[in-house]
Amino acid sequence: METKPILELKQVNACYGKIQVLYNINMRILPGELICLLGGNASGKSTTLKTILGIVRPRDGRVILNGETINKKPTNYIIRNGVSIVPENRRIFPRMTVLENLEIGAMHRKDKSQVKRDIEAMFELFPRLKQRIGRQGMVLSGGEQQMLAMARALLSNPSVLLMDEPSMGLSPALVDQQFEIIENINKKGTTILMVEQNATMALSIADRGYVLQTGEIVLDDTAENLLHHSGMQTAYLGGEL
Amino acid sequence: MEDIFGQLSQQAINGITIGGVYALIAIGYTMVYGVLSMLNFAHGELYMIGGFTGWWVLQIFSINHVPVMNAALLISLMIVLSMAVSALLGLAIERIAYRPLRKAPRMNLLLSSLGVSIFIQNFILYFQGAKVKVFHISHLIPEGIRTFHVGGVVISFMRIIVILACFFLMVILTLIIKKTNIGKSIRATAQDIEAAAFMGIDTDKIIVIVFLIGSALGGAAGILVSLLFTQVDYYVGFQAGLKGFTAAVLGGIGSIPGAMAGGLLLGICEAMAVTFFPSAYKDVVAFAILIAVLIFRPQGLMGERIREKV
Numbered sequence: 001m002e003t004k005p006i007l008e009l010k011q012v013n014a015c016y017g018k019i020q021v022l023y024n025i026n027m028r029i030l031p032g033e034l035i036c037l038l039g040g041n042a043s044g045k046s047t048t049l050k051t052i053l054g055i056v057r058p059r060d061g062r063v064i065l066n067g068e069t070i071n072k073k074p075t076n077y078i079i080r081n082g083v084s085i086v087p088e089n090r091r092i093f094p095r096m097t098v099l100e101n102l103e104i105g106a107m108h109r110k111d112k113s114q115v116k117r118d119i120e121a122m123f124e125l126f127p128r129l130k131q132r133i134g135r136q137g138m139v140l141s142g143g144e145q146q147m148l149a150m151a152r153a154l155l156s157n158p159s160v161l162l163m164d165e166p167s168m169g170l171s172p173a174l175v176d177q178q179f180e181i182i183e184n185i186n187k188k189g190t191t192i193l194m195v196e197q198n199a200t201m202a203l204s205i206a207d208r209g210y211v212l213q214t215g216e217i218v219l220d221d222t223a224e225n226l227l228h229h230s231g232m233q234t235a236y237l238g239g240e241l
Numbered sequence: 242m243e244d245i246f247g248q249l250s251q252q253a254i255n256g257i258t259i260g261g262v263y264a265l266i267a268i269g270y271t272m273v274y275g276v277l278s279m280l281n282f283a284h285g286e287l288y289m290i291g292g293f294t295g296w297w298v299l300q301i302f303s304i305n306h307v308p309v310m311n312a313a314l315l316i317s318l319m320i321v322l323s324m325a326v327s328a329l330l331g332l333a334i335e336r337i338a339y340r341p342l343r344k345a346p347r348m349n350l351l352l353s354s355l356g357v358s359i360f361i362q363n364f365i366l367y368f369q370g371a372k373v374k375v376f377h378i379s380h381l382i383p384e385g386i387r388t389f390h391v392g393g394v395v396i397s398f399m400r401i402i403v404i405l406a407c408f409f410l411m412v413i414l415t416l417i418i419k420k421t422n423i424g425k426s427i428r429a430t431a432q433d434i435e436a437a438a439f440m441g442i443d444t445d446k447i448i449v450i451v452f453l454i455g456s457a458l459g460g461a462a463g464i465l466v467s468l469l470f471t472q473v474d475y476y477v478g479f480q481a482g483l484k485g486f487t488a489a490v491l492g493g494i495g496s497i498p499g500a501m502a503g504g505l506l507l508g509i510c511e512a513m514a515v516t517f518f519p520s521a522y523k524d525v526v527a528f529a530i531l532i533a534v535l536i537f538r539p540q541g542l543m544g545e546r547i548r549e550k551v
Contacts, residue, residue, distance in 0.1 A: 055438065079441030091436035093429050104429050107422055108441045156441065 004067065006031045006191050007052065007083075007160050012061035014051050021047050023216045025061070029160065029193055034186040036202040036223070037195045038232075039212035045195040046088060048212070049162050052193075053085060054078050066159070080108050084158030088165045088195075090149040094138035098129055098148060101137055105152035115155070122151040125181070143174045154185065161185070163194040167201065179205050203227045245516070247393030252512040258400050258469065260508020261407025265462035266485025267492065267500035268414065269455030275431030275495045276444075276451050277339070279350040283357035285482020287331055287456045291323040291463025292473035293365060296374045298322050306377035315381065316468065320406065323464035324457040330361075331456020335449060358478070365475040376471040403465045410461055411501055414454065418497060427451060431495060459485075487531050493544020502542055506530075 007029040014022040022044050029035050037045050050056040052063055054075045062069050070078050084105075092101050102122060106115040123130035126147040132140060140148060146166065153161060166182060167175040175198065183205040186192050196202035203209055203223040211219035211226070219226060226232060266288055273281045298319045302310045310318075338353045382398050389396045418424035429437040430447045438444050462481070467473040484507065492503025507527055514526035534542065 053439070055435070074443070075438045076441045076443040079439070085439050087436060087439055091433055091439065093432045093436065095432055096425075096428060100425065104425060104437075104440050104442075107425065152440070 003030050005029055005064070006066060007193070008062075008064040009048075009052070010062045010064065012048075012051060012063060013059045014047060014056050015059050016047075016056070020059070021215050022051065022058075025051075025215075025217060027210060027217075029191060031159075031191055032186075032189060033207045034183070034192045034194070034205060036199075036206040036209045037193060037212065038197075038199045038202065038209055038226075042214075043212040044215040045212055046164055047215075049085065049164055049193070049195060052078070052162065053083060076108075079156065082157075082159035083162065084153040084156045084160070085162040086146075086149045086153045086164065086166060088168065090142075090145040092137040092140070092145050092148050092152070094136065096137055098133050098135055098137070098140070101148055101152050102129075102155055105155035106157075109155075109157060118155055118157075122155060126151055142169050143171070146170060146174070146178065150181065150185075154190070158190065160191045160193060163192060163196075165195055165197060167196065167198050175201065199232065200227070248516050249513065250392065250394045252516050253509060254394055254396055254400065255515075256509030256512030257505065258403050258407075258508070259466075259512065260505035261404055261411070262462045262466050262481075262504070263484050263488040263508050264501045264504025265407055265410060265458045265465075266481055267488035267504045268411075268497060269459045270486050270489040271492070271494055271497060271500040272427070272431070272451045272455045274489070275497075276427070276434065276448050277343075277350070279339070279347055280354065280486065281334075281339075281455075282351065282354040282482065283334055283338075283361065284354075284455070284459055284485065285478035285480075286358050286361035287327040287459035287478070288463035288466075288481045288485070289365065289473070289475065289478030290330055290361070291327045291460030292467035292477060293369065293374070293463075294323040294326040294460065295319040295464035295467050296376060296473055299376055299378070303377065308378065308381050312381045312383075316402065319468070320461060320464050323460045325460075327460025327463065328453050328457040331452045331459070332449060334456075335452040358482075362475055362478065369475060371475065373472050373474045376467060376473075378468065378471060397469075399469050403469050406461065406465055410458060414458070414497070417454075423447075423450060484527070487527060490541055491531055491534055493541025496541070496543045499541055499543030506542070 005028045009025050009027040012022055012025040013020060025048060037048060039045050047056055051058055054070065054073055058071055063071050065078065065081060065083060093104065096104070102119050106118065109115050128144055129147055129151060132144060137145065137148065163182065167178055170178060179201050182192065182194065194202060194206070203226055206223040208222050209226045210217050211232070219229065219231060221229065266284065269284045269287070270281065273279065273284070299308065302308055302315055308315055334357050338357045339350060342349050342353055386398050388398065418427060426437065426442045426447050427450065429440065429442060430444050434444050466481070488504040488507045489500050491507055492499030492501070507530070510530050511523045511527045514523045518526065
């Protein structure tokens with residue numbers, strides 16, 4: 001029997017005002033997969049994530065989460081129904097403590113005693129956060145903020161975790177550590193859709209990938225095949241595939 | 242020497258009273274600015290409506306200018322209904338004048354708020370007239386407790402009520418903001434509205450709650466000052482709004498503790514100025530302090546400059 005996708009985009013077109021930014025996007029993400037969404041600047045990667053979250057409304061097409069069309073659902077409904085995001089630039093709350101940031105991530109959950117245990121689990125995954133528990137978000141280093149953003153997103157118990165440029169602004173050593181953590185989170189069963197500029201690193205841990213160019217998917221293949229695809233360099237240097 | 246000390250003590254009490262009121266108004270400005278990055282210039286009118294609601298309640302429960310209800314019950318009813326009417330008006334303003342402009346440039350929102358302010362002022366002027374409405378409450382408080390003498394300082398019963406009510410409301414608000422999920426959602430929305438939406442917070446609902454709380458506090462400020470000075474008119478919101486806005490900027494616009502501190506500081510400085518200068522100069526002193534703070538600490542006393550980490 002064919003496995004049902006956990007998240008699916010069917011013929012999605014999206015616009016910013018009168019300017020169309022996504023053209024006929026088709027994506028199919030199965031439970032447990034780690035998918036990366038690649039492409040150069042302004043190719044529509046982040047817009048795709050925002051469309052899934054309902055922040056950008058598709059002009060037409062369908063976004064389907066666990067079999068339910070969510071095109072017209074508000075963002076808070078989509079988040080409460082299993083999608084979570086580690087946003088670009090982390091977007092942690094600067095004047096809230098580490099603990100408060102984590103609590104915000106789990107705010108909509110009803111199982112409060114489990115939330116406490118999950119926060120402890122996050123401290124085991126990111127021990128640095130426990131040391132900084134009472135510090136405000138704005139005094140954390142970039143790496144610590146990234147850990148906090150990931151822990152906060154995981155605390156909402158997502159069935160699909162969206163990650164927007166998780167390696168952006170991190171030192172090379174931290175980038176390696178970051179991808180290791182992402183891989184581990186995925187191995188524990190969380191489905192991940194990751195937007196990333198660092199294509200080689202992203203494809204090295206992903207199952208499959210999609211490559212976007214000016215709002216269109218131009219490549220769709222396994223990570224292994226994409227890594228060795230001759231067109232990848234061209235796509236990243238802005239050429240036509 | 243003793244005389245000046247007595248005067249300063251008296252002015253400190255006066256300053257805390259009016260400062261508490263400024264703080265309540267400033268909280269409304271700062272909360273709305275926090276979530277929408279707009280200055281709600283109609284906020285002063287919510288203060289005015291608070292005062293008028295109190296007066297309307299007093300009219301309903303008075304015969305020949307003599308209140309016919311238990312004093313504690315009547316004052317409580319005036320405060321609660323003033324808060325409720327201002328809160329509902331705040332909600333209506335948000336829904337009609339601001340929500341349709343949510344994605345428009347901030348200047349459009351600002352102009353809309355000015356329009357709302359002028360409309361409400363003129364609406365009240367048309368239906369209630371320009372004449373000052375007097376609160377005939379002199380007999381409401383039993384004679385024995387109308388004023389208290391502590392050392393050389395005279396404190397009226399109503400002044401105590403105003404101080405207690407202001408601080409009670411500020412404590413309640415602080416507890417809501419710090420301890421409840423709604424409060425945390427308000428803080429998150431104020432700090433980064435899109436990131437708050439990413440966390441599953443219904444930011445539209447939070448904006449409505451912010452208007453509800455801010456407007457209710459504005460209404461409370463209006464009725465408390467009206468009870469203290471026993472009068473209200475259609476134009477009181479302009480001056481009060483200006484002072485509340487000043488207090489919010491002084492404390493650091495967007496910061497709720499800043500609004501509280503800014504309001505109290507502004508009230509105390511204004512009152513103290515009266516000790517040394519003619520009372521007509523108190524506004525000059527208040528705005529001179531504001532200008533000095535803006536020059537040396539543009540983010541206000543408790544506002545913070547956030548540096549983005551990369």
